[in-house]
């Protein structure tokens with residue numbers, strides 16, 4: 285166990301939960317009662333189990349497969365920016381857990397694969413990406429912890445996770461493009477953030 | 492910078508129009524990629540199939556500008572960018588000779604080419620190109636599928652291929668397998684369906700679902716000797732290395748499609764934010780990437796063995812396309828992708844270009860200068 289894991293911190297429980305049980309389980313905890321109407325855009329990402337049968341849903345089979353549902357709110361009631369940012373921190377922790385699931389799967393996959401007579405995980409280009417993944421995970425965890433009230437920092441942390449998830453999916457080769465498995469869940473994690481985090485990149489839509 | 496001739500400009504405009512028609516089928520195809528009726532009934536897909544067939548085997552003559560498609564790499568790039576701008580997944584659903592055709596062009600003798608294209612014209616089938624196996628795709632020289640002597644001058648095909656486009660619906664295509672242990676013994680054979688011992692199934696993929704990726708299993712499938720490609724060529728050019736030129740053309744097309752899809756995403760963002768100038772940097776990147784691709788295509792037309800510029804173009808186009816979707820995400824209000832399902836679908840489709848025809852890591856290894864080598868100034 286690393287030093288950072290011993291220190292109690294916001295979101296660590298959420299990260300562990302999502303790592304063990306997946307995106308939907310983590311999101312259900314992270315929402316802390318927020319409903320579809322709290323989302324800053326026209327669609328909210330919610331755990332499918334929490335969505336009423338008569339809700340206005342944007343069908344998405346891939347998301348449904350990992351227990352996520354995209355819902356158009358019936359009433360308006362966007363959460364105040366500070367509350368959304370705080371939720372962004374919790375969602376970031378959940379996504380970290382999802383990313384770590386993907387990383388673990390990727391390392392296991394590459395350890396069992398041979399390329400040019402060598403274990404794939406030993407290829408230097410691959411090791412470089414896996415090392416960067418560890419760095420990004422540490423950086424994102426600390427950004428969420430150190431700057432939980434800075435919306436741009438939270439958005440940046442999410443953008444980094446989206447980028448990292450894709451780097452890991454690439455390492456899975458074509459199996460990272462299957463509709464099943466942790467790369468698909470990571471893609472739904474990206475869409476989930478897209479629904480909840482204003483301008484996960486440059487916040488340019490506000491201008 | 493490459494100048495487009497008047498005919499190529501006409502080809503570009505025609506492709507743009509056809510791309511718009513591809514788009515009308517995009518969401519239905521993504522929702523139900525097994526629905527082949529819609530594809531079969533589409534005059535646009537049918538026209539694209541004819542345009543993509545070598546002139547001698549076309550069912551009817553096509554206009555002079557459409558001819559440009561098969562005339563040069565530049566023609567293929569110009570056309571693919573615009574078609575993909577319509578919708579990449581529907582474009583991948585065209586029943587065309589595709590990679591199987593390129594392989595037959597490169598490795599088949601006159602009789603094999605004739606037989607392949609005659610059957611193609613007659614049955615209008617989807618075609619497959621089976622190279623990748625479950626245990627690994629990047630290192631083709633390690634493939635396990637084998638061509639074992641049948642004791643009568645022919646072969647029995649044994650093994651399995653995975654992640655192959657049209658695996659379950661293709662009536663004909665090319666499969667790679669080894670006749671011995673050395674990498675020179677990896678050869679391509681023509682295969683038709685139905686054949687005893689040949690089974691297949693489809694795989695559920697994240698995106699690019701129009702290509703109907705799947706798995707093919709071969710259990711002692713009889714392959715007559717005349718189905719073995721490349722027998723008339725020198726030993727060094729009969730197999731994987733002989734196929735290289737074909738792969739270069741495909742790589743350019745794949746890069747062009749990735750870029751076309753990126754343009755589609757940029758266009759969609761601009762349509763959702765009329766008057767917004769914040770797209771200028773992304774637009775400039777896309778325009779520059781198009782020039783890079785045009786130059787690589789012109790280079791490949793002059794020297795089909797000049798593979799590095801093509802690899803550079805493919806690495807860049809595949810990554811820039813993903814970057815464009817991330818840019819779109821930040822440029823649009825939260826949740827927009829779910830309200831505009833085409834945009835969301837393109838995010839998934841675009842990921843495919845990373846894997847198709849060589850992953851970026853493999854291409855990087857090919858691009859990296861070897862010890863002591865230094866780049867040219869030009």
Ligand SMILES: Cc1cc2nc3c(=O)[nH]c(=O)nc-3n(C[C@H](O)[C@H](O)[C@H](O)COP(=O)(O)OP(=O)(O)OC[C@H]3O[C@@H](n4cnc5c(N)ncnc54)[C@H](O)[C@@H]3O)c2cc1C
Pocket residue numbers: 397399400404407408409410454455456457458459461620621622623624625626627628629630652653654655656699704843844846847848849850851852853856
């Ligand atoms: C959408 C799509 C369409 C496809 N269409 C076809 C088709 O029609 N026919 C067909 O035969 N195949 C097809 N493929 C398969 C494709 O060719 C393979 O996915 C690709 O060759 C990579 O093989 P792999 O998936 O087994 O990954 P692997 O070879 O296992 O590679 C895994 C990871 O390791 C990296 N890697 C590999 N070697 C090295 C190295 N030496 N150093 C560093 N990193 C390395 C790769 O870049 C990748 O990130 C398709 C795949 C997809 C996703």
